[in-house]
Amino acid sequence: MTPGALEISGGETFLFWVIAPLMVLAALGLLFVKRAVHAAMCLVFVMVSMAILYIAQEAPFLGVVQVVVYTGAVMMLFLFVLMLVGVDASDSLTETIRGQRWIGLLIGIGLAAVLGGVVGRAAFPPAVGLSGGDPDGVANPQALARVLFGDYVLAMEAVGVLLVTAAVGALVLTHRRRLAPKQTQASVADARIKALPDGVVLTPLPSPGVYARSNAMDTPALGPDGEQVPQSVSRVLRIRGQERPAPHGAVVVSTGSTREGTGSARDEEGDA
Amino acid sequence: MDITNYVVLAAVLFAIGATTVLLRRNAIVVFMGVELMLNATNLAFVTFARMHGDVTGQVLAFFVMVVAAAEVVVGLAIIVTIFRTRRSASVDDVNLLKG
Numbered sequence: 001m002t003p004g005a006l007e008i009s010g011g012e013t014f015l016f017w018v019i020a021p022l023m024v025l026a027a028l029g030l031l032f033v034k035r036a037v038h039a040a041m042c043l044v045f046v047m048v049s050m051a052i053l054y055i056a057q058e059a060p061f062l063g064v065v066q067v068v069v070y071t072g073a074v075m076m077l078f079l080f081v082l083m084l085v086g087v088d089a090s091d092s093l094t095e096t097i098r099g100q101r102w103i104g105l106l107i108g109i110g111l112a113a114v115l116g117g118v119v120g121r122a123a124f125p126p127a128v129g130l131s132g133g134d135p136d137g138v139a140n141p142q143a144l145a146r147v148l149f150g151d152y153v154l155a156m157e158a159v160g161v162l163l164v165t166a167a168v169g170a171l172v173l174t175h176r177r178r179l180a181p182k183q184t185q186a187s188v189a190d191a192r193i194k195a196l197p198d199g200v201v202l203t204p205l206p207s208p209g210v211y212a213r214s215n216a217m218d219t220p221a222l223g224p225d226g227e228q229v230p231q232s233v234s235r236v237l238r239i240r241g242q243e244r245p246a247p248h249g250a251v252v253v254s255t256g257s258t259r260e261g262t263g264s265a266r267d268e269e270g271d272a
Numbered sequence: 273m274d275i276t277n278y279v280v281l282a283a284v285l286f287a288i289g290a291t292t293v294l295l296r297r298n299a300i301v302v303f304m305g306v307e308l309m310l311n312a313t314n315l316a317f318v319t320f321a322r323m324h325g326d327v328t329g330q331v332l333a334f335f336v337m338v339v340a341a342a343e344v345v346v347g348l349a350i351i352v353t354i355f356r357t358r359r360s361a362s363v364d365d366v367n368l369l370k371g
Contacts, residue, residue, distance in 0.1 A: 163342055170349040
């Protein structure tokens, strides 16, 4: 061993053997999980673990960038698109190309074998390490910045142009031309006035009933004639059949008797 | 522990990502497979930087991250556009050019 050889601490070994199997499991989840959202969550786990491994490998700047850029921006973008496309968009299991699954699996295993063979047979030089435990060593962000803005300044500029181009490209791609004129408050009001002969009500609908013993969305109000006003209960509740009759005492006014009152209320509920 | 273990982990993750690209039909999941492959190469870059004691590997990993971010933006925009016109995010449904 050379004098500057890298000593990997027991803590890092432990960290690796805890995180690496979990990472591989989560990555396999990407392969086997049915729903795209779960796959995204698996990938988020892999990326956060990757950030931990970067920090353990003397790359604290890259670890932070990994969390901010990948889990913070890229994966959130993925989730946004999943929400746009529909969370339930799961894979169809019918094969359009016959035998594609087995061929794909074979190619994947073959790739793994080739990569494993290359890594296993390659002769790596003895690891040197970046800073040798020194916090001001070559791995700190200042050293990284010196290389980035010194040797690679042209690439840095090109990457900046690439980012701007990508942003503009995404805007252009997702831009939708407006097919109908924009609806303003005035145009909506005009349309409602025009629809008056078709039975549209201009005023707000009556609010639900407020009584001494019940004060809830599902109790209809009583009109001036003592009849229940069905429109005062939300349409959704009416369709679901969750509407409740107005309390006994209130109905007495219109029908004259408590017993009949409840009866008529029940009938109306049945009609609704 | 040998530092090569990190390289092996990167190779395994890369192979899993490639298999995801080959097997899955949902375009978004296929895209996640591409991201996994990019991440695996980044891990290899960081490991090699540490192995050789040269910070340039980390700079290259940084560039890979930036390019991946740009790629994700454009790719997802394309997926959204295809979904708007075809109502599907499956890679098998995009067969307009098929004779």
